[in-house]
Amino acid sequence: MNLKTEVHIAKPARPIEHSDRVFMIGSCFAENMAERMKRSGIRTASNPFGVMYNPLSIAACIDRLLEGKPFGEDELIQYGGMYHSMMHHGAFSAADKATCLERINSSLREGERALREADIIIITWGTAWIYEFEGNVAGNCHKLPADRFTRRRLSPEEIAIRYRQLIGRADLRDKRFIFTVSPIRHIKDGLHENQLSKATLLLATDMLRQDFPELDYFPSYEIMNDELRDYRFYADDMLHPSALAEQYIWERFTGSRFSASALASAKECEDFFRAGAHRPLHPDSAQYQQFAEALQQKREALLKKYPYLRTE
Numbered sequence: 001m002n003l004k005t006e007v008h009i010a011k012p013a014r015p016i017e018h019s020d021r022v023f024m025i026g027s028c029f030a031e032n033m034a035e036r037m038k039r040s041g042i043r044t045a046s047n048p049f050g051v052m053y054n055p056l057s058i059a060a061c062i063d064r065l066l067e068g069k070p071f072g073e074d075e076l077i078q079y080g081g082m083y084h085s086m087m088h089h090g091a092f093s094a095a096d097k098a099t100c101l102e103r104i105n106s107s108l109r110e111g112e113r114a115l116r117e118a119d120i121i122i123i124t125w126g127t128a129w130i131y132e133f134e135g136n137v138a139g140n141c142h143k144l145p146a147d148r149f150t151r152r153r154l155s156p157e158e159i160a161i162r163y164r165q166l167i168g169r170a171d172l173r174d175k176r177f178i179f180t181v182s183p184i185r186h187i188k189d190g191l192h193e194n195q196l197s198k199a200t201l202l203l204a205t206d207m208l209r210q211d212f213p214e215l216d217y218f219p220s221y222e223i224m225n226d227e228l229r230d231y232r233f234y235a236d237d238m239l240h241p242s243a244l245a246e247q248y249i250w251e252r253f254t255g256s257r258f259s260a261s262a263l264a265s266a267k268e269c270e271d272f273f274r275a276g277a278h279r280p281l282h283p284d285s286a287q288y289q290q291f292a293e294a295l296q297q298k299r300e301a302l303l304k305k306y307p308y309l310r311t312e
Contacts, residue, residue, distance in 0.1 A: 015262065018040075023045050220249050
């Protein structure tokens with residue numbers, strides 16, 4: 001007896017290999033997936049501007065990384081005793097202007113390098129609703145008064161046009177793209193408006209796949225809504241996937257997007273990182289010293305087998 005509707009996921013022409021470099025950008029769901037990629041031993045960089053939700057802000061971040069132009073004082077605003085960038089998450093804000101710029105530009109340099117070195121770019125869109133501030137799309141509103149923004153919903157065509165330009169860039173043509181729509185609901189937009197937003201994003205990805213047949217799409221949104229259509233798969237806020245749901249979606253992702261050898265390598269690395277996260281009650285005990293020695297031997301064996309691996 002089959003008690004759920006399973007989402008069919010086709011295998012991509014080129015699966016992810018364990019030696020690939022991955023760049024991830026987008027919603028907080030992308031952040032969660034990026035952490036899992038790192039624990040699997042895959043070299044992964046994510047969100048150098050912080051968490052981003054709308055497609056236009058994400059595209060602007062990628063363009064700015066490739067441009068490599070540092071941010072200047074004229075691109076900051078001051079509000080609530082803090083300096084902010086409207087392109088960045090609040091984690092980059094600071095009471096001191098120089099500190100804010102240092103955080104932003106340090107992450108910009110690291111992000112540019114990671115993006116250029118990446119084999120695969122994974123983009124997770126969260127919402128089609130945007131907030132425009134002084135003629136530009138804001139990546140984060142930083143709790144500024146609502147009357148300083150113009151709110152509107154993007155159209156599928158508007159998103160597709162912007163990403164045709166982005167994917168067609170000469171410095172991105174050797175990259176493989178994977179798109180996904182975040183399963184997290186944006187209840188502040190309203191439940192009906194959230195559905196319209198997600199539908200807009202899904203239509204935009206379909207348009208892009210018609211233009212770029214090699215572009216990959218992973219149905220995380222569909223898995224959450226069709227396979228996991230029960231509130232036991234949601235966190236306490238009833239909006240975010242629970243830890244169990246995140247693990248399930250992760251297993252569906254790796255099972256469909258990783259090569260067989262990458263799956264085996266990832267499992268080996270996950271076991272190592274899980275053991276390394278252990279915090280001993282008695283670090284001076286002989287038992288723990290034996291454990292630490294065995295872990296070091298495992299580290300050396302992994303580095304010999306996977307020279308590209310980062311174990312720290």
